[in-house]
Amino acid sequence: MRNNLFAKRALTIGILTALFAAFLLGPAPVAANGTGTIVVDYTHGQMSPSIANTTDVLLFDELETMGYTIVLATGGINASILTDAVGFIAGSIYGTSNGYASAEFTAIAEWFNAGHKFMWIGYDSDYGGNNYIATNMSKILQDAGSHVYGEPLSVEDPISSAGSSYRVIANVTSTNSFVAPIVAGVEKVLMHGPTCLYGSTTATPGAGVVALETETIANVYPLLYYGASAVIVNADLLEGYAHDEGDTGSFVAATLEIGAGTAGNGVIIVSGASPYGDYRPMAEAEYYDIELTGGFDFIVNGIDFAMNQAQAMDMTLILAIGAIGAVVVVVIIIAVMKKK
Numbered sequence: 001m002r003n004n005l006f007a008k009r010a011l012t013i014g015i016l017t018a019l020f021a022a023f024l025l026g027p028a029p030v031a032a033n034g035t036g037t038i039v040v041d042y043t044h045g046q047m048s049p050s051i052a053n054t055t056d057v058l059l060f061d062e063l064e065t066m067g068y069t070i071v072l073a074t075g076g077i078n079a080s081i082l083t084d085a086v087g088f089i090a091g092s093i094y095g096t097s098n099g100y101a102s103a104e105f106t107a108i109a110e111w112f113n114a115g116h117k118f119m120w121i122g123y124d125s126d127y128g129g130n131n132y133i134a135t136n137m138s139k140i141l142q143d144a145g146s147h148v149y150g151e152p153l154s155v156e157d158p159i160s161s162a163g164s165s166y167r168v169i170a171n172v173t174s175t176n177s178f179v180a181p182i183v184a185g186v187e188k189v190l191m192h193g194p195t196c197l198y199g200s201t202t203a204t205p206g207a208g209v210v211a212l213e214t215e216t217i218a219n220v221y222p223l224l225y226y227g228a229s230a231v232i233v234n235a236d237l238l239e240g241y242a243h244d245e246g247d248t249g250s251f252v253a254a255t256l257e258i259g260a261g262t263a264g265n266g267v268i269i270v271s272g273a274s275p276y277g278d279y280r281p282m283a284e285a286e287y288y289d290i291e292l293t294g295g296f297d298f299i300v301n302g303i304d305f306a307m308n309q310a311q312a313m314d315m316t317l318i319l320a321i322g323a324i325g326a327v328v329v330v331v332i333i334i335a336v337m338k339k340k
Contacts (some may be wrong), residue, residue: 034067036086036307042074044136045094046277056276059283062300068307077104082111087307090140091274091281092124092133099136109143115263118310120303122274122282123150125195127166129236134195138205141270145203145262147217148255148270150195153232153240155251155272160227163288166193167280170253172225179221179256182301186294189224189253190287192280194273196226196251198242211242212252223269224254224298256302258309267310275299 040060060070073081077100082088088108093099100108112119121141124133134152141149156165168191173183199217201208212222227250234245243251253272260266275282276299283299284292 034304036311037069037071037084038063038087038089038303038307039071039073039077039081039085040276041077041088041090042072042277043076043098044090044100045098046091046274048277048279048281055281055283055285059276059296059299062296063303066300066304068303076101077107079107079111082107085111086116086310087118087120087303088112089120089122089275089303090137091122091277093136094124094278096130096132099132100140105139105143108140112144112266113262115261115265116310116312117261118267118269118303118306119144120269120271120275120306121146122271122276122278123195123197124273124278125154125166125193125233125235126152126238127154127193127233127235131236131238141268142203142205144266144268145260146268146270147200147203147220147257147260148197148212148268149200149205149241150270150272151198151232151240151243152236152238153195153234153243153245155191155194155196155226155230155253156233157227157230159229162190162290162292167287168192168194168226168230169290169292170224171227172250174221174223174225176221179223179305182223182256182298182305183294184301186224186298188291188293189282189295189298190280190284190292191226191253191271191273191282192278192287194253196230196232196243196253196272197255197270198240198252206241209241212255213250219257219259221256221258222252222254223256223302224252224271225250226253254298254302256306265310265312267306269302269306275302 138149157168158165160169161167170189170191173186199210199212232243232247257268260268283296
Protein backbone atom coordinates (compact mmCIF):
# COMPACT_ATOMS: atom_id res chain seq x y z
CA MET A 1 0.00 0.00 0.00
CA ARG A 2 2.76 2.39 1.00
CA ASN A 3 4.68 1.53 -2.17
CA ASN A 4 1.59 2.19 -4.31
CA LEU A 5 1.06 5.58 -2.68
CA PHE A 6 4.68 6.50 -3.23
CA ALA A 7 4.45 5.42 -6.88
CA LYS A 8 1.37 7.62 -7.43
CA ARG A 9 3.11 10.62 -5.89
CA ALA A 10 6.20 10.03 -7.97
CA LEU A 11 4.06 9.80 -11.12
CA THR A 12 2.32 13.08 -10.25
CA ILE A 13 5.66 14.81 -9.77
CA GLY A 14 6.95 13.40 -13.04
CA ILE A 15 3.93 14.62 -14.99
CA LEU A 16 4.13 18.12 -13.52
CA THR A 17 7.84 18.34 -14.18
CA ALA A 18 7.40 17.16 -17.76
CA LEU A 19 4.68 19.72 -18.41
CA PHE A 20 6.78 22.61 -17.19
CA ALA A 21 9.88 21.30 -18.95
CA ALA A 22 7.98 21.18 -22.23
CA PHE A 23 6.81 24.73 -21.64
CA LEU A 24 10.32 25.96 -20.94
CA LEU A 25 12.01 24.13 -23.80
CA GLY A 26 9.38 24.66 -26.49
CA PRO A 27 9.66 27.26 -29.26
CA ALA A 28 8.50 30.82 -28.71
CA PRO A 29 4.94 31.26 -29.96
CA VAL A 30 4.48 33.62 -32.93
CA ALA A 31 1.70 35.91 -34.04
CA ALA A 32 -1.12 34.48 -36.11
CA ASN A 33 -0.60 34.68 -39.87
CA GLY A 34 -1.87 37.82 -41.51
CA THR A 35 -1.74 40.25 -38.60
CA GLY A 36 -0.08 43.65 -38.50
CA THR A 37 0.25 46.84 -40.52
CA ILE A 38 2.81 47.17 -43.33
CA VAL A 39 3.90 50.57 -44.64
CA VAL A 40 4.97 50.56 -48.30
CA ASP A 41 7.12 53.46 -49.49
CA TYR A 42 5.84 55.25 -52.59
CA THR A 43 7.48 58.56 -51.77
CA HIS A 44 10.90 58.08 -53.33
CA GLY A 45 10.26 57.34 -57.00
CA GLN A 46 9.12 53.72 -56.60
CA MET A 47 5.85 54.26 -58.44
CA SER A 48 5.95 52.93 -62.00
CA PRO A 49 3.02 54.16 -64.14
CA SER A 50 3.22 51.06 -66.33
CA ILE A 51 2.37 48.72 -63.45
CA ALA A 52 0.62 51.01 -60.99
CA ASN A 53 -2.73 49.32 -61.57
CA THR A 54 -1.58 45.74 -62.11
CA THR A 55 1.27 43.94 -60.33
CA ASP A 56 1.46 46.12 -57.24
CA VAL A 57 -2.31 46.12 -56.79
CA LEU A 58 -2.42 42.34 -57.07
CA LEU A 59 0.40 42.01 -54.55
CA PHE A 60 -1.13 44.28 -51.94
CA ASP A 61 -4.61 42.85 -52.49
CA GLU A 62 -3.22 39.39 -51.76
CA LEU A 63 -1.59 40.57 -48.53
CA GLU A 64 -4.80 42.27 -47.42
CA THR A 65 -6.76 39.12 -48.22
CA MET A 66 -4.38 37.30 -45.87
CA GLY A 67 -5.29 39.79 -43.15
CA TYR A 68 -2.51 42.40 -43.31
CA THR A 69 -3.21 46.13 -43.38
CA ILE A 70 -1.31 47.88 -46.19
CA VAL A 71 -0.55 51.60 -45.90
CA LEU A 72 0.89 53.31 -49.00
CA ALA A 73 3.20 56.15 -47.95
CA THR A 74 3.11 58.88 -50.61
CA GLY A 75 3.94 61.89 -48.47
CA GLY A 76 7.19 60.89 -46.82
CA ILE A 77 8.26 58.54 -44.04
CA ASN A 78 7.90 59.78 -40.47
CA ALA A 79 7.19 58.58 -36.95
CA SER A 80 3.46 59.17 -37.39
CA ILE A 81 2.99 56.86 -40.37
CA LEU A 82 5.18 54.18 -38.77
CA THR A 83 3.53 54.35 -35.32
CA ASP A 84 1.26 51.33 -35.69
CA ALA A 85 3.34 49.48 -38.29
CA VAL A 86 5.10 46.16 -37.80
CA GLY A 87 6.52 46.12 -41.33
CA PHE A 88 8.16 48.64 -43.67
CA ILE A 89 8.98 47.91 -47.31
CA ALA A 90 11.16 50.22 -49.39
CA GLY A 91 11.68 49.38 -53.03
CA SER A 92 14.64 50.81 -54.87
CA ILE A 93 14.38 54.58 -55.17
CA TYR A 94 14.44 56.25 -58.57
CA GLY A 95 15.75 59.73 -59.32
CA THR A 96 18.63 61.64 -57.79
CA SER A 97 16.21 64.11 -56.20
CA ASN A 98 14.24 61.34 -54.49
CA GLY A 99 16.70 60.45 -51.77
CA TYR A 100 15.60 60.07 -48.14
CA ALA A 101 15.79 63.13 -45.92
CA SER A 102 17.78 62.98 -42.69
CA ALA A 103 14.57 63.03 -40.63
CA GLU A 104 13.27 60.03 -42.60
CA PHE A 105 16.39 57.99 -41.87
CA THR A 106 16.00 58.83 -38.18
CA ALA A 107 12.31 57.92 -38.10
CA ILE A 108 12.92 54.53 -39.73
CA ALA A 109 15.86 53.72 -37.45
CA GLU A 110 14.04 54.64 -34.24
CA TRP A 111 10.95 52.70 -35.29
CA PHE A 112 12.88 49.55 -36.26
CA ASN A 113 15.24 49.56 -33.28
CA ALA A 114 12.32 49.74 -30.87
CA GLY A 115 12.00 46.01 -31.53
CA HIS A 116 9.79 43.35 -33.13
CA LYS A 117 9.80 45.03 -36.54
CA PHE A 118 10.33 43.85 -40.12
CA MET A 119 11.90 45.67 -43.08
CA TRP A 120 12.36 44.72 -46.73
CA ILE A 121 14.91 46.91 -48.47
CA GLY A 122 15.26 46.60 -52.25
CA TYR A 123 18.31 47.70 -54.22
CA ASP A 124 19.01 48.19 -57.92
CA SER A 125 22.23 48.32 -59.92
CA ASP A 126 24.34 51.48 -60.07
CA TYR A 127 24.41 51.27 -63.87
CA GLY A 128 25.24 54.64 -65.37
CA GLY A 129 26.71 55.90 -62.12
CA ASN A 130 23.48 55.84 -60.14
CA ASN A 131 25.28 55.45 -56.82
CA TYR A 132 22.55 57.34 -54.94
CA ILE A 133 20.48 54.13 -54.89
CA ALA A 134 23.02 52.11 -52.90
CA THR A 135 23.87 55.10 -50.73
CA ASN A 136 20.27 55.58 -49.60
CA MET A 137 19.33 51.93 -49.14
CA SER A 138 22.59 51.15 -47.32
CA LYS A 139 22.06 54.05 -44.91
CA ILE A 140 18.67 52.62 -43.88
CA LEU A 141 20.22 49.20 -43.35
CA GLN A 142 23.26 50.48 -41.48
CA ASP A 143 21.04 52.35 -39.02
CA ALA A 144 19.21 49.06 -38.40
CA GLY A 145 22.43 47.13 -37.77
CA SER A 146 22.05 45.02 -40.91
CA HIS A 147 24.76 42.53 -41.87
CA VAL A 148 23.80 42.55 -45.56
CA TYR A 149 24.20 45.27 -48.22
CA GLY A 150 23.91 45.71 -51.96
CA GLU A 151 27.02 45.98 -54.11
CA PRO A 152 27.60 49.20 -56.10
CA LEU A 153 27.69 46.99 -59.21
CA SER A 154 25.41 45.36 -61.77
CA VAL A 155 24.56 41.73 -62.42
CA GLU A 156 23.82 40.48 -65.94
CA ASP A 157 23.06 37.03 -67.28
CA PRO A 158 23.13 36.22 -71.01
CA ILE A 159 21.43 32.86 -70.46
CA SER A 160 18.99 33.10 -67.55
CA SER A 161 17.23 36.31 -68.56
CA ALA A 162 14.08 37.69 -70.20
CA GLY A 163 15.23 38.59 -73.69
CA SER A 164 18.22 40.68 -72.63
CA SER A 165 21.10 40.08 -70.23
CA TYR A 166 20.14 42.94 -67.88
CA ARG A 167 16.65 41.47 -67.37
CA VAL A 168 18.10 38.81 -65.10
CA ILE A 169 16.13 35.83 -63.85
CA ALA A 170 17.26 34.42 -60.48
CA ASN A 171 16.67 30.67 -60.62
CA VAL A 172 18.44 29.14 -57.60
CA THR A 173 16.92 28.99 -54.11
CA SER A 174 18.19 28.13 -50.64
CA THR A 175 18.12 24.54 -49.40
CA ASN A 176 18.07 25.62 -45.74
CA SER A 177 15.00 24.14 -44.03
CA PHE A 178 14.45 27.27 -41.91
CA VAL A 179 13.56 29.38 -44.96
CA ALA A 180 11.80 26.61 -46.91
CA PRO A 181 8.37 28.28 -46.42
CA ILE A 182 9.66 31.32 -48.33
CA VAL A 183 11.25 29.60 -51.32
CA ALA A 184 8.93 26.62 -51.80
CA GLY A 185 7.90 26.43 -55.47
CA VAL A 186 10.09 29.37 -56.49
CA GLU A 187 11.89 28.74 -59.79
CA LYS A 188 12.21 31.99 -61.75
CA VAL A 189 12.22 35.48 -60.24
CA LEU A 190 12.70 38.60 -62.35
CA MET A 191 15.54 40.81 -61.13
CA HIS A 192 15.39 43.72 -63.57
CA GLY A 193 18.70 45.60 -63.77
CA PRO A 194 19.84 44.26 -60.40
CA THR A 195 22.86 44.10 -58.17
CA CYS A 196 24.06 41.29 -55.89
CA LEU A 197 24.50 41.31 -52.11
CA TYR A 198 27.48 41.03 -49.80
CA GLY A 199 27.82 40.47 -46.07
CA SER A 200 29.37 42.60 -43.34
CA THR A 201 30.49 40.93 -40.12
CA THR A 202 30.63 44.38 -38.47
CA ALA A 203 27.15 45.56 -39.57
CA THR A 204 28.84 48.43 -41.42
CA PRO A 205 28.83 48.90 -45.21
CA GLY A 206 32.25 48.13 -46.68
CA ALA A 207 33.69 46.73 -43.43
CA GLY A 208 34.18 43.09 -42.43
CA VAL A 209 33.22 42.16 -45.98
CA VAL A 210 32.34 38.59 -46.98
CA ALA A 211 30.89 37.05 -50.13
CA LEU A 212 27.66 35.45 -48.97
CA GLU A 213 27.70 32.73 -51.60
CA THR A 214 30.86 31.29 -50.05
CA GLU A 215 30.85 32.48 -46.41
CA THR A 216 28.23 32.61 -43.67
CA ILE A 217 27.22 35.16 -41.05
CA ALA A 218 25.20 34.21 -37.97
CA ASN A 219 21.45 34.80 -38.39
CA VAL A 220 21.80 35.61 -42.11
CA TYR A 221 20.10 33.25 -44.57
CA PRO A 222 20.53 33.62 -48.34
CA LEU A 223 17.13 33.05 -49.95
CA LEU A 224 17.65 33.50 -53.65
CA TYR A 225 20.65 33.23 -55.97
CA TYR A 226 21.39 34.18 -59.57
CA GLY A 227 22.20 31.39 -62.01
CA ALA A 228 25.70 30.04 -62.64
CA SER A 229 26.01 32.12 -65.82
CA ALA A 230 25.51 35.45 -64.02
CA VAL A 231 28.35 37.96 -64.44
CA ILE A 232 29.39 41.08 -62.52
CA VAL A 233 29.43 44.29 -64.59
CA ASN A 234 30.88 47.61 -63.44
CA ALA A 235 29.70 50.65 -65.39
CA ASP A 236 31.46 53.31 -63.31
CA LEU A 237 34.61 53.92 -61.29
CA LEU A 238 33.20 52.69 -57.98
CA GLU A 239 34.50 49.20 -57.18
CA GLY A 240 32.59 46.41 -55.48
CA TYR A 241 33.31 45.24 -51.95
CA ALA A 242 33.19 41.45 -52.19
CA HIS A 243 32.90 41.09 -55.98
CA ASP A 244 34.89 42.29 -58.98
CA GLU A 245 33.99 43.08 -62.56
CA GLY A 246 34.02 39.90 -64.64
CA ASP A 247 33.28 37.53 -61.73
CA THR A 248 30.77 34.83 -62.67
CA GLY A 249 28.58 32.50 -60.63
CA SER A 250 25.50 32.16 -58.45
CA PHE A 251 25.73 35.42 -56.53
CA VAL A 252 23.25 36.07 -53.73
CA ALA A 253 20.15 37.95 -54.88
CA ALA A 254 18.11 38.09 -51.64
CA THR A 255 18.63 37.36 -47.93
CA LEU A 256 16.77 37.08 -44.65
CA GLU A 257 18.30 38.25 -41.38
CA ILE A 258 16.81 37.59 -37.95
CA GLY A 259 17.79 38.97 -34.55
CA ALA A 260 18.52 42.39 -36.06
CA GLY A 261 18.36 45.88 -34.59
CA THR A 262 19.20 47.31 -31.20
CA ALA A 263 16.56 45.15 -29.52
CA GLY A 264 17.94 42.02 -31.17
CA ASN A 265 14.59 40.75 -32.47
CA GLY A 266 14.08 42.57 -35.77
CA VAL A 267 13.84 40.88 -39.18
CA ILE A 268 15.32 42.22 -42.43
CA ILE A 269 14.99 41.03 -46.01
CA VAL A 270 17.39 42.58 -48.53
CA SER A 271 17.10 42.07 -52.28
CA GLY A 272 19.19 43.11 -55.27
CA ALA A 273 16.08 44.37 -57.04
CA SER A 274 12.78 45.89 -55.95
CA PRO A 275 9.93 43.61 -54.78
CA TYR A 276 7.31 46.11 -56.03
CA GLY A 277 7.16 49.28 -58.13
CA ASP A 278 10.32 50.10 -60.11
CA TYR A 279 10.45 49.56 -63.88
CA ARG A 280 9.56 45.91 -63.38
CA PRO A 281 9.41 44.35 -59.90
CA MET A 282 10.37 40.94 -58.58
CA ALA A 283 6.67 40.12 -58.21
CA GLU A 284 6.06 40.04 -61.99
CA ALA A 285 4.44 36.83 -63.24
CA GLU A 286 5.52 37.17 -66.88
CA TYR A 287 7.93 39.31 -68.89
CA TYR A 288 8.83 39.16 -72.59
CA ASP A 289 6.78 35.95 -72.86
CA ILE A 290 8.86 34.32 -70.11
CA GLU A 291 6.77 32.78 -67.35
CA LEU A 292 8.25 33.80 -64.00
CA THR A 293 7.42 30.90 -61.74
CA GLY A 294 7.19 31.82 -58.09
CA GLY A 295 8.24 35.46 -58.05
CA PHE A 296 4.90 36.68 -56.75
CA ASP A 297 4.77 33.89 -54.16
CA PHE A 298 8.35 34.61 -53.12
CA ILE A 299 7.40 38.18 -52.20
CA VAL A 300 4.16 37.21 -50.43
CA ASN A 301 5.72 34.30 -48.54
CA GLY A 302 8.77 36.33 -47.59
CA ILE A 303 6.67 39.13 -46.14
CA ASP A 304 4.37 36.71 -44.32
CA PHE A 305 7.26 34.70 -42.86
CA ALA A 306 9.17 37.80 -41.76
CA MET A 307 6.14 39.53 -40.26
CA ASN A 308 5.35 36.52 -38.12
CA GLN A 309 8.99 36.02 -37.17
CA ALA A 310 9.24 39.66 -36.10
CA GLN A 311 6.19 39.35 -33.89
CA ALA A 312 7.36 36.24 -32.04
CA MET A 313 6.61 36.52 -28.33
CA ASP A 314 9.48 37.88 -26.27
CA MET A 315 11.31 35.00 -24.56
CA THR A 316 11.85 37.15 -21.44
CA LEU A 317 8.17 36.83 -20.56
CA ILE A 318 8.15 33.14 -21.36
CA LEU A 319 11.18 32.46 -19.16
CA ALA A 320 9.69 34.50 -16.30
CA ILE A 321 6.48 32.46 -16.42
CA GLY A 322 8.53 29.30 -16.70
CA ALA A 323 10.60 30.24 -13.66
CA ILE A 324 7.42 30.72 -11.62
CA GLY A 325 6.23 27.32 -12.82
CA ALA A 326 9.51 25.73 -11.82
CA VAL A 327 9.17 27.15 -8.29
CA VAL A 328 5.65 25.71 -8.08
CA VAL A 329 6.97 22.29 -9.11
CA VAL A 330 9.66 22.43 -6.40
CA VAL A 331 7.07 23.39 -3.75
CA ILE A 332 4.84 20.49 -4.80
CA ILE A 333 7.76 18.06 -4.68
CA ILE A 334 8.71 19.18 -1.16
CA ALA A 335 5.11 18.93 0.04
CA VAL A 336 4.67 15.45 -1.42
CA MET A 337 7.97 14.18 -0.04
CA LYS A 338 7.11 15.46 3.45
CA LYS A 339 3.94 13.33 3.38
CA LYS A 340 5.90 10.29 2.32
